[in-house]
Amino acid sequence: MRPLGEAIVITSGKGGVGKTTSSANIGTALALLGKKVCMVDTDIGLRNLDVVMGLENRIIYDLVDVVEERCRLEQALVKDKRFDELYLLPAAQTKDKHAVEPEDVKKIVDMLKKRYDYVIIDCPAGIEQGFRNAVAGADQAIVVTTPEYAAVRDADRIIGLLAKEGIHTPKLVINRTRINMMKSGDMLDIDEICQVLAIDLLGIVPDDEYVIKAANAGEPTVMNPSSKAAIAYRNIARRILGDSVPLMAMEEKGGILSKVKKLFGIG
Amino acid sequence: MARNQHHVTIKGRRDGLVFVLDDRCPFSDLLGELEFKLEKSHNKLLTGPLMHVHVQLGKRQITEAEREALHNMINRRNLVVQKIESDVAEPDPHSTHKVLTGIVRSGQVLRHVGNLIFIGDVNPGGTIQASGDIYVLGALRGVAHAGDAGRRESVIAASYMKPTQLRIADVISRPPEEWGTSDTAMMFAYLEGERMEVEKIVHLPRHRPNAVEIYKGE
Numbered sequence: 174m175r176p177l178g179e180a181i182v183i184t185s186g187k188g189g190v191g192k193t194t195s196s197a198n199i200g201t202a203l204a205l206l207g208k209k210v211c212m213v214d215t216d217i218g219l220r221n222l223d224v225v226m227g228l229e230n231r232i233i234y235d236l237v238d239v240v241e242e243r244c245r246l247e248q249a250l251v252k253d254k255r256f257d258e259l260y261l262l263p264a265a266q267t268k269d270k271h272a273v274e275p276e277d278v279k280k281i282v283d284m285l286k287k288r289y290d291y292v293i294i295d296c297p298a299g300i301e302q303g304f305r306n307a308v309a310g311a312d313q314a315i316v317v318t319t320p321e322y323a324a325v326r327d328a329d330r331i332i333g334l335l336a337k338e339g340i341h342t343p344k345l346v347i348n349r350t351r352i353n354m355m356k357s358g359d360m361l362d363i364d365e366i367c368q369v370l371a372i373d374l375l376g377i378v379p380d381d382e383y384v385i386k387a388a389n390a391g392e393p394t395v396m397n398p399s400s401k402a403a404i405a406y407r408n409i410a411r412r413i414l415g416d417s418v419p420l421m422a423m424e425e426k427g428g429i430l431s432k433v434k435k436l437f438g439i440g
Numbered sequence: 441m442a443r444n445q446h447h448v449t450i451k452g453r454r455d456g457l458v459f460v461l462d463d464r465c466p467f468s469d470l471l472g473e474l475e476f477k478l479e480k481s482h483n484k485l486l487t488g489p490l491m492h493v494h495v496q497l498g499k500r501q502i503t504e505a506e507r508e509a510l511h512n513m514i515n516r517r518n519l520v521v522q523k524i525e526s527d528v529a530e531p532d533p534h535s536t537h538k539v540l541t542g543i544v545r546s547g548q549v550l551r552h553v554g555n556l557i558f559i560g561d562v563n564p565g566g567t568i569q570a571s572g573d574i575y576v577l578g579a580l581r582g583v584a585h586a587g588d589a590g591r592r593e594s595v596i597a598a599s600y601m602k603p604t605q606l607r608i609a610d611v612i613s614r615p616p617e618e619w620g621t622s623d624t625a626m627m628f629a630y631l632e633g634e635r636m637e638v639e640k641i642v643h644l645p646r647h648r649p650n651a652v653e654i655y656k657g658e
Contacts, residue, residue, distance in 0.1 A: 322564070325564075326546050326565045329545045329546035329547075329563050329564070329565060329566075330545060330547040332545055333545035333546065333548050334547075369561070369581065370563075371543055371561065
């Protein structure tokens with residue numbers, strides 16, 4: 174029997190920081206590295222992972238259908254257009270988050286872990302039922318934040334709640350960073366964020382207009398290697414696999430990079 | 441030994457001796473009287489088989505040093521101190537410090553009855569609250585509320601004092617910009633009348649001589 178896969182929930186507390194974008198890109202990047210991946214959208218009532226992946230028109234059944242036994246799990250899985258080993262379990266659009274219980278999601282995630290190397294769970298914003306549903310089956314968590322006080326505050330809250338759910342070592346992704354704004358002090362810098370949140374930094378994703386373009390085109394950003402954000406997500410995927418990939422140089426000379434290296438203990 | 445000799449009562453029990461020490465006289469009187477009784481009036485006690493001694497202090501609370509002095513006084517020859525106890529059921533929670541470590545994150549409230557030493561950070565959106573003093577060995581970026589049941593002499597100290605808000609008893613203060621920004625010194629906040637003041641930690645004994653025992657040098 175193959176070893177059990179790992180279930181990773183992508184969460185943030187605050188909305189709009191890039192959970193779904195990160196889920197789509199990390200999932201796709203892992204598939205790109207040859208892993209069997211299933212993405213699960215737990216944002217019931219406000220699903221959009223399927224849209225970002227460009228798979229909306231292929232959905233027949235969804236998560237709630239599986240929970241309510243209107244179909245088998247396999248029937249609800251949507252195969253990706255680009256990869257044979259990349260699947261999506263879409264959320265329902267017509268119900269709300271109370272349609273499922275944390276135990277239901279856990280059961281499904283446990284089944285998926287038997288068949289896939291990675292189960293990437295896209296968590297809804299907020300800390301209520303939707304969050305508990307998303308976290309229920311997860312072994313590990315990636316907390317996405319942006320360099321803003323509000324986002325960091327919510328990320329901190331989420332880290333506390335994850336610990337309560339038994340996930341004690343979540344990893345941090347800082348999304349939409351702008352190096353020139355950090356330098357001028359108009360944006361929280363990486364050091365400051367890491368100091369407050371005190372968890373391991375998994376990656377830094379630069380703000381990149383291509384991400385918006387790609388999401389609208391239903392094509393994950395990682396597919397385009399000329400995008401800086403794509404490289405960042407590919408590196409994140411490699412770090413998930415255990416490779417030690419240095420953080421991307423976001424500027425020519427030292428500065429932030431060396432600080433971040435220091436955080437990692439490799440500087 | 442000309443003082444009154446009625447602070448120490450010695451009783452015999454099947455399992456040993458009970459020393460009942462008066463709780464309304466100076467502690468030094470007790471030691472003096474104990475010495476007198478053991479050396480002089482009751483010196484018969486020091487001969488004979490091994491005896492356990494159970495010391496009852498009444499409502500008196502003693503320090504570690506005093507406890508040791510009692511031990512040294514009574515533990516001689518065949519007497520062995522088995523227990524020294526005060527019958528105060530609930531000791532004043534503000535006479536000791538609870539030590540905890542971790543991170544108080546956004547949305548979390550760490551609440552303690554008594555004095556609290558917290559080793560770690562209190563993040564923005566997090567709250568640390570105690571009925572006594574609060575010492576944060578780490579960064580205080582959230583809210584701290586000392587003396588939350590009205591104890592106005594409480595203090596809040598932090599290695600890195602950059603709180604969102606400070607409260608002592610019913611006084612609330614939003615720290616001005618300059619606090620803890622430049623200096624690396626540990627700071628503490630206390631009430632001066634209705635006003636909250638922040639000072640370097642070295643001034644703690646000056647403003648709150650009873651907060652902790654003061655080291656006076658060798």
